[in-house]
Amino acid sequence: MNCDGYRRMLYLYRQGELSNREAEELVQHLHSCESCRLEQERIGAVDEIVQRIRSYTPVVEDPRLLTSAIMSKVRSAQANDESQGILDKLLDLFALPQVRIAASAFVVLVTGTFLFQYLTLFTDIHSLELSAGLQSAASHKSETLYSVESSEITKLAQTKDLQDLIPAGQYKIVDRKILVNQNDVSSLLSSSGLRSLTSAIASSVLHVDKKKLDAIIEDVTKNYTTVTTFGQ
Amino acid sequence: MTDDKIQELIGRCAERDVLAFEQLVRQFQSYAFALAMRLLCNEEEASDAVQESFVRVWKHLDRYDRGRKFTTWLYTIVTNISLDRLRAIKRNRRLFSSRDEDPSIDDIQDERDLHEIHSNEELAGMIRALTDELPLKQRLVFTLRDLQDLSVEEVSEASGMSIGSVKTNLHYARRRIRQRMAEKYNVERLES
Structure with a gap:
């Protein structure tokens, strides 16, 4: 070297x-x-x-102050870790198969309940609409044709259509006439029955204007007309 | 504090015992500060580096290998954090050049200045004067070995360099410092 x-x-x-x-x-x-x-x-x-x-060893000017500053940061870091820890624990918990199955079952149950309630409500609303005669004109579209006269309602209708409009038991059909029980007239006229009937007529016979309908209702209401004829 | 006591404290810290960690901090903060101060040559920076180091120790205690000396692991963390800060300081210095404010070997007025150190500030001035112009690796190895008095193996572990690389950088650092001192003072042998 x-x-x-x-x-x-x-x-x-x-x-x-x-x-x-x-x-x-x-x-x-x-x-x-x-x-x-x-x-x-x-x-x-x-x-x-x-x-x-x-x-010469460098001296910490104030050791207590330095310790305190360090521990303050450590505690703050620990607090962050703990809040992060809760999330981690939840995620860890969710990794367990039984927890996943239980959570899935819960989601299915909640969704099922919601759908059941929705369908029930939908059916109820549909029933209410039916009973209130608020079905769309489209659902009444048939060869049925309704016509209206001033003091009585005459129509060319199928019996079934009428049954949909006025609750069963409040009328009967004799010789192509609708006979309404005297006791039911008041409630029928004041309730949705007659209005449903006329609304249905209005929605099917679009050229019948509302004023005319209202006049019919008023007329019927005043005279307690109980007979409605219907044609073939 | 005995090794057993240190290990017992570390065990409690691993179970997130904050009080045990506070004892550990009290025990080792001076060592950590001394290293950070010698590397950074600035009390405020050193204090911040020590705080950051202990937070890192707390967070990553699960990564500590019980087979290693705790101080070596702590030195590794303090060294890494101090080096990051040193790089940032050097970057800033380049951006906002303030060479006039930095001490250099020329700031040591005469040989008497080399004899006595009475404060952290004087120490910082001396170390910066000797090491400021060294490349970062040489400065690191020289500081850890000659100022912090770690063994070559500990320097290797704390710096992440191989033992061969530590020795090479140490040789270059010492030679460069000697040359600078010789140029400035014609230092041959100081009277003690």
């Missing part, structure tokens, strides 16, 4: 930086090389300065 190699070793002078063999070689070389010994002295001078710097 030449002097450059040994000088490199000179800079690794502290314990544990050179192997025993390297250290021995270096010592032997220094015995015989004055120039490397001079370099060793120069390095030693700088090392003294470094030792002085090393011997």
Whole structure:
């Protein structure tokens, strides 16, 4: 090895930086090389300065304040971890098969209940609409044709259509006439029955205007007309 | 504090015992501060780095290998955080050049300044004067080995460098410092 190699070793002078063999070689070389010994002295001078710097340990000005600042940040980090932890725990819980099955069953139950209620409500509304005679004109479209006269309602209708409009039991059909029980007239006229009937007529016979219908209703109501004829 | 006591504290910390962690902080904050201060040469930066380091220790305690010395693991964390800060400081310095405010070897007026250190500030000035012009790796290795007095193996672990790389960087750092000192003071042998 030449002097450059040994000088490199000179800079690794502290314990544990050179192997025993390297250290021995270096010592032997220094015995015989004055120039490397001079370099060793120069390095030693700088090392003294470094030792002085090393011997001064930086001091924490206020250790309690530093501890307090650290712990404040740690507590804050812990609080964040805990809130994050709850979410993680929930996610972990959801990873369990039985929890997943239970959650799925719950979702199916809720959805089913909602659909059942919706359908029930829809059916009820439909029934109410039917009983109130609010079906659309389209549903009445047939070859049925209704006509109206001022003091009585005459129509060419099929019996079934009429049955849909006036609740069963409140009338009977004799010789193509609708006979309404005297006791039911009042309620029938004041309730939706007659209005349903006339509304249905109005929605089917679009050219019958509302004023005319109202006049019919008023007429019927006044006279308690109980007979309605219907044609073929 | 004995190794057993330290391990017992770490065990309690792993179970999120904040009081145990506070004991650990009290025990090691000075060591951590000394290293951060020697690397960063600024009390405020060092204090911030120590706080950040202990928060990281708390968060990642589950990653601590009980087979290693706790101080070595702590040094690794303090070193990484300090290096990140040092890089940021150097970047800022390049952006907002303030070379005039930075101490250099020229700020040491005479050889007497090299003899006595009485405060963190003086220490910071001295270290910066010696190491400020060193590349980051050399500065790190020199600080850990020659100022913090870690073994070569500990330096290797804390810096993430191989032992060979530690020795090479150490050799270059010492040589560069010696050359600078020789140029400035013709330092051959100081009287003690």
